[in-house]
Amino acid sequence: MKNKLIAANWKMNLSAVQSAELFKQCASLAQTVPSDLIICPPATYLQMGNSMLESSGVHLGAQNVNQNLAGAYTGELSASMLKDCGCAFVIIGHSERRTQFNESDEIIAAKVKAAIENSLTPILCIGESENQRTLGLTNSFLTYQIDSALSLVDKTQMKNLVIAYEPIWAIGTNKTPSIAQIQQTMTTIVKHMYKKYGENFTDSSVHMLYGGSVSDTNCQAILSLDVVDGCLVGGASLNFEKFEKICQASVKPSLVAAK
Template sequence: MRKTLIAGNWKMNKTLSQTEGLLRNLTRRLDSDCPAEVVVAPPFTSLALAASLLKGTDIGLAAQNVFAEDAGAYTGEISAPMLVEAGCGWVIVGHSERRRQFGESEALINRKVKHALDHNLKVILCVGETDAERNAGQTESVVHLQLTEGLKDVTSSEAGNVVIAYEPVWAIGTGKNATPQQAEQVHCLIRKWMGELYGPSVAETTRVLYGGSVTPENSRGMLAEDNIDGALVGGASLDADLFCAIIGSAE
């Protein structure tokens, strides 16, 4: 059975002191009876502090991005070995904001996925269509391309360390949200494509998350769907009350 995963993507938010405040709040409230696996993704500047605060807890630590080389003349970039030493076990790759705002190509995203997996980081690979692509009936083709290109040359055993996050771009930070039925439809397709790539065993065990204006009000309906295995939470993960309420909806 796939364990529900709730991941909080803080984006460019929280100073060191704010990180400490939020994580102390979360660690007080989340215990071993938590109904979901929980991962948080603070900004790079807070990773080492977060790792120390989360030590001995069941909360995982993710980075929001990674570069595709171990070291070199790549000003401003962070490598997988750096993330591992900082205490990360996870990394988010291919987020729509990286694709749209920073021009990340499918080829670069694929290199990042393989680089992270080579260093034993678990990957949350994001896929999703824009409003224009959805209106043009291109949801299936866009998501299929992002999935297959992102996982190009990733082996079946490596795929076991990949979580897919379906994040319709039109629902990120807009207040809009896919209905549970709309999200479930795409999640079913993703699971089908994982089966075509890796076989039924991998397809059945791969967790597929929903991301896009996730709130306590809509999370329970999403998580009730058969193929939605959790959530990639943005803004609501910055508030302990909201984030814990979303985690609680996994019960």
């Protein structure tokens, strides 16, 4: 049975002093919670995180990766550079990257390929807009996003994969889908993965996370769903007391209900 996975996306927040304190707190937290923790700080703090999280059991993740191995890409970081900083995970396809930085489906697929070929586990973000949900396009759009992002790799290359469902209209808005909506949507995602990649791969190697205004007040209900293997936490991960409550939520991971 897989452990629950709680990933923290700090986005473009915190100073060096604040980051050091939060790294220290998360390193201690990992010793007391059953969930596996991933911290994704700004790139400037990756090496600090690698040092402070060493031997704590907390995994380090990056918020972005360039799809190219090397070259004249000013301001970018390659997958091998992230590995050198101690990263095991990388967030790919976050809606903020898709919209604010015009990342296309083709770019996201290339980033997934680059991550996997450099032994980084992608945290692949997918999610629909409020208009798409209203029009009844949620399921078809999400399965399209998955297939597009994984189009350059096959399951023989993928030892591990994280899929984070984040409805765009719920990110940073304090609005979340109902528990019934989360259950239905994530069941669709899981069933699609079973059909495309096989249940053995999905059961053992794929974590299905929910993200989008996850808080210390709604995490218990979300994490108790059979089809939710964990959460991708944004704003609440910057507040240690809130993040601690999310990580301590008592849960029992299982994908059996989705088969």
